[in-house]
Amino acid sequence: MNGFSVSFQEQDGIVILKLKGELDAHTASELEAAFQRCLDEGKVKVVVDGSELQYISSAGLGVFMAFVDEIRERGGDIKIAALQPKVYKVFDLLGFPMVFDIVATVEEAIKRFQEPKATSSEN
Amino acid sequence: MLFSFQEIVQDFPARRMRWKPPSFLMLFFLAVALSIFAITYQALYALFGVAPAPASFFLYRLFTLLQLAVLYYLLERYYAGKRLGPIRIFWASFLQGIFLIGFLYVLSWEHAPGLDPLTYQPADVLSAIQIGIVALLVSIYGLSVFFRFRILVFFKRTRVTLRNWYVMVGFMGLASLSMFWAQPKDSLNAAAIIFSIAAVSMMIVNAFRLSWIVYLSFREKLIAILVTTAYFFLVLMLLIGMPGQPDWFEWLEAYSYPVSLFIQHCLVFSGIYATTSLLSLLFHLPTTGDFQKKIDELAALHSLSRLVSQVFNFRQLVSTIVHTPVEAGLAEVAWLVLLEDTSRRPQVVAARGVVPDEIAKKVDIEALFKEAQTSKAGYLLIPDVSNDPRVSDTFNDSLHSLLVIPLVARDEPLGALFLARDVTYGFEEDDIEALRAFADQAALALDNARLFQELLEKERLEKELAIAREVQQKLLPQALPQVPGAELVASSVPATEVGGDYYDAREVGEDQIACIVADVAGKGTSAAFYMAEMQGVFHALAPICPSPKTFICQANDALARSLEKNVFISVAYGLLDASAARLHLARAGHCPPVWVRLTGEAQYVKSSGLAIGLDRTPRYCKWLEEQMLELLPGDVVVLYTDGLVESRNIRGEEYGYDRLLQLVKAYRYEEAQRIHEIILTDLRQFLEGQPYTDDLTLMVLKWHGFTEESGREEQKTVSLPSEN
Numbered sequence: 001m002n003g004f005s006v007s008f009q010e011q012d013g014i015v016i017l018k019l020k021g022e023l024d025a026h027t028a029s030e031l032e033a034a035f036q037r038c039l040d041e042g043k044v045k046v047v048v049d050g051s052e053l054q055y056i057s058s059a060g061l062g063v064f065m066a067f068v069d070e071i072r073e074r075g076g077d078i079k080i081a082a083l084q085p086k087v088y089k090v091f092d093l094l095g096f097p098m099v100f101d102i103v104a105t106v107e108e109a110i111k112r113f114q115e116p117k118a119t120s121s122e123n
Numbered sequence: 124m125l126f127s128f129q130e131i132v133q134d135f136p137a138r139r140m141r142w143k144p145p146s147f148l149m150l151f152f153l154a155v156a157l158s159i160f161a162i163t164y165q166a167l168y169a170l171f172g173v174a175p176a177p178a179s180f181f182l183y184r185l186f187t188l189l190q191l192a193v194l195y196y197l198l199e200r201y202y203a204g205k206r207l208g209p210i211r212i213f214w215a216s217f218l219q220g221i222f223l224i225g226f227l228y229v230l231s232w233e234h235a236p237g238l239d240p241l242t243y244q245p246a247d248v249l250s251a252i253q254i255g256i257v258a259l260l261v262s263i264y265g266l267s268v269f270f271r272f273r274i275l276v277f278f279k280r281t282r283v284t285l286r287n288w289y290v291m292v293g294f295m296g297l298a299s300l301s302m303f304w305a306q307p308k309d310s311l312n313a314a315a316i317i318f319s320i321a322a323v324s325m326m327i328v329n330a331f332r333l334s335w336i337v338y339l340s341f342r343e344k345l346i347a348i349l350v351t352t353a354y355f356f357l358v359l360m361l362l363i364g365m366p367g368q369p370d371w372f373e374w375l376e377a378y379s380y381p382v383s384l385f386i387q388h389c390l391v392f393s394g395i396y397a398t399t400s401l402l403s404l405l406f407h408l409p410t411t412g413d414f415q416k417k418i419d420e421l422a423a424l425h426s427l428s429r430l431v432s433q434v435f436n437f438r439q440l441v442s443t444i445v446h447t448p449v450e451a452g453l454a455e456v457a458w459l460v461l462l463e464d465t466s467r468r469p470q471v472v473a474a475r476g477v478v479p480d481e482i483a484k485k486v487d488i489e490a491l492f493k494e495a496q497t498s499k500a501g502y503l504l505i506p507d508v509s510n511d512p513r514v515s516d517t518f519n520d521s522l523h524s525l526l527v528i529p530l531v532a533r534d535e536p537l538g539a540l541f542l543a544r545d546v547t548y549g550f551e552e553d554d555i556e557a558l559r560a561f562a563d564q565a566a567l568a569l570d571n572a573r574l575f576q577e578l579l580e581k582e583r584l585e586k587e588l589a590i591a592r593e594v595q596q597k598l599l600p601q602a603l604p605q606v607p608g609a610e611l612v613a614s615s616v617p618a619t620e621v622g623g624d625y626y627d628a629r630e631v632g633e634d635q636i637a638c639i640v641a642d643v644a645g646k647g648t649s650a651a652f653y654m655a656e657m658q659g660v661f662h663a664l665a666p667i668c669p670s671p672k673t674f675i676c677q678a679n680d681a682l683a684r685s686l687e688k689n690v691f692i693s694v695a696y697g698l699l700d701a702s703a704a705r706l707h708l709a710r711a712g713h714c715p716p717v718w719v720r721l722t723g724e725a726q727y728v729k730s731s732g733l734a735i736g737l738d739r740t741p742r743y744c745k746w747l748e749e750q751m752l753e754l755l756p757g758d759v760v761v762l763y764t765d766g767l768v769e770s771r772n773i774r775g776e777e778y779g780y781d782r783l784l785q786l787v788k789a790y791r792y793e794e795a796q797r798i799h800e801i802i803l804t805d806l807r808q809f810l811e812g813q814p815y816t817d818d819l820t821l822m823v824l825k826w827h828g829f830t831e832e833s834g835r836e837e838q839k840t841v842s843l844p845s846e847n
Contacts, residue, residue, distance in 0.1 A: 028689075058644030058691070059644065059689070061644070061691075062644060062688070062689025062690060062691065063689060065688065065689060065691065065736075065737055066688040066689040093693075093712060093713070093714060093765070094691070094693060094712035094733070094734045094737065095711070095712040095731065095732055095733035095734055095737060095746065096733075096737075098731065098733055098738075098746045099733060099737055099738055
């Protein structure tokens with residue numbers, strides 16, 4: 001529970017949200033605010049950099065679900081990159097890889113945005 | 124000239140305009156200049172030895188009255204803001220009187236001022252100078268005494284006090300004016316007698332304003348008796364004179380008869396006041412101790428008991444806080460301001476004597492509150508609000524002086540108590556002390572009320588949780604159905620009062636049993652609510668669509684409508700077809716079930732599938748897989764929630780999938796009941812006394828093999844091992 005932060009970075013019209021720390025019921029609202037900000041600013045191509053995300057709880061996972069539909073409706077997507085193995089396990093257990101593009105690196109996620117038809121989230 | 128300047132401007136609407144009063148020094152020079160003028164005038168007539176013409180005499184008298192008015196205004200202003208104790212007032216008046224008398228003796232030692240027996244004007248130039256000086260000094264002394272005593276009269280003043288005072292001053296002025304043309308030694312005319320009687324009557328009325336006496340201690344009263352007695356004799360000496368003493372007032376009359384009369388009235392009043400003070404002091408002397416004790420007790424008891432008993436009713440408490448000072452007569456108007464929880468801005472929560480909305484519009488509460496908070500004295504006192512820009516001119520007739528006391532509890536500012544009086548300089552020092560003590564009590568009570576509210580809220584939540592837990596426990600099956608050819612054991616332990624785990628099993632067809640283990644994301648009451656929904660869906664859907672894939676698809680469809688956007692439910696669902704010895708399994712974002720065969724073959728059944736609620740479109744079903752296990756006798760299948768494998772011990776290690784799989788493999792020969800027990804015991808050992816951080820549900824199925832007998836076995840229920 002000791003701290004969670006989201007930092008913003010933009011690259012070629014793609015927003016990179018870098019998550020740090022532990023994402024649980026207490027800190028979920030921060031990620032919510034970050035996604036909301038992306039929506040408000042019309043930036044719908046979002047890459048979530050999970051390289052420094054230490055832990056995620058079900059409430060944290062809920063945030064992704066809460067925003068993915070709207071972002072996709074507006075022509076964008078949320079791509080999740082560079083998750084640590086133990087965090088990935090949680091995503092995997094709930095079947096997130098079927099809904100989200102989960103990739104190994106941030107660069108790859110950006111590449112996927114740039115060549116949109118090459119791969120899709122369809123499995 | 125009859126009324127003080129201050130009084131005239133007070134009744135005049137233009138007083139709100141910025142009027143800069145002249146400085147004391149300037150006024151004093153003006154008075155002295157008028158004295159010099161008067162002395163010159165009289166000296167000139169003494170030199171020529173003729174009586175003045177009526178016109179010049181009229182002007183002369185007018186100037187002497189102007190001088191009196193200037194002195195009156197000067198001294199009134201000087202004493203208006205002073206806070207002098209009664210003993211000091213009497214003592215200073217007495218001492219100055221002694222000095223005055225001494226000075227008068229010295230002044231007339233060598234040459235007593237003489238009067239012309241025909242014109243009653245000073246007989247020579249020296250006499251004129253002496254008379255002028257005597258007049259100035261005696262006037263200053265008389266007026267000083269008058270205004271000093273006014274401080275005592277105005278102690279705990281009300282509107283009536285003010286009125287009585289100015290009526291008295293009015294009669295004194297009228298009496299003086301009636302004698303405008305009089306010469307020394309003239310006796311009073313009819314008008315002057317009537318006005319003097321009226322003035323003295325009012326003096327007696329005012330002389331009974333003695334509330335300051337009760338606040339004196341026994342010792343102070345004794346001292347006060349001594350000084351009032353001394354002063355009383357001094358006034359007698361000044362007014363009546365002793366044998367062989369020159370008649371100073373005759374000199375004053377020679378200077379100006381109306382001035383002399385006014386000053387004499389002032390001294391008469393001080394004499395009367397000293398007399399009533401002396402008598403009252405004597406009467407109060409014996410009861411001082413008991414009386415003081417009684418008021419202290421009553422006051423403390425009063426405010427304390429009323430406030431403490433109202434901690435349970437916030438609205439009543441704030442109302443009492445503003446009513447008490449008004450009912451105690453310490454203010455006419457009071458209102459309470461508290462800082463809002465979120466904005467931290469002061470808001471009026473209760474008022475007495477005014478409409479709360481009115482206050483916010485016409486008084487800059489925030490600025491006053493800030494100043495009161497930062498003031499060194501611990502409160503903010505505005506003795507006269509008419510020149511304060513923070514209080515609107517159009518505010519209220521009953522607001523002339525304002526006191527703001529900040530309320531602080533546990534070093535936290537709560538708000539402030541605003542008190543207003545309908546007179547200027549309406550708050551005495553001891554009133555302020557009493558009000559501050561009261562404000563401390565009020566702050567304490569408010570703080571307690573707030574804590575109590577929080578506690579109440581917490582208790583209410585706990586009660587709610589307890590109810591939710593009870594409901595939840597009832598949602599879990601009391602007994603599982605008897606499974607033909609198999610043994611089924613399950614239990615669930617919530618980590619908090621209310622968990623989000625659910626398990627159940629039911630017969631859905633001939634020799635067909637559906638079982639489910641589900642985990643609602645999140646905890647608390649909302650999780651319990653969704654768990655109840657899940658239960659409803661299970662019992663409604665499972666008999667209609669027993670196949671795992673259809674069941675989960677339909678459940679997702681049904682629940683998607685009611686689940687909140689960020690809530691989802693992971694589910695493991697199994698359909699045991701006993702006659703075919705098959706177990707159909709599907710998992711929706713749930714931990715993979717354990718499958719261990721008698722041969723030691725152990726694995727997790729990992730079929731793909733999203734948690735219910737993650738995707739609410741038809742493509743959900745596309746991603747869902749169903750697996751079919753061909754059961755052999757001795758097979759063990761374990762369904763569980765992530766609370767089991769993700770439990771961490773004190774070193775932060777996870778229980779883990781491997782440990783579970785190895786454990787089940789090692790004890791695969793045991794009965795389901797025993798395996799269930801072993802897993803829970805092993806987990807407890809692993810946790811080493813750490814509490815469960817997540818809900819934990821465990822369901823163990825042991826397949827024995829289906830025979831006709833086992834199918835027809837009597838339906839009997841297996842009681843569950845209870846963990847709760």
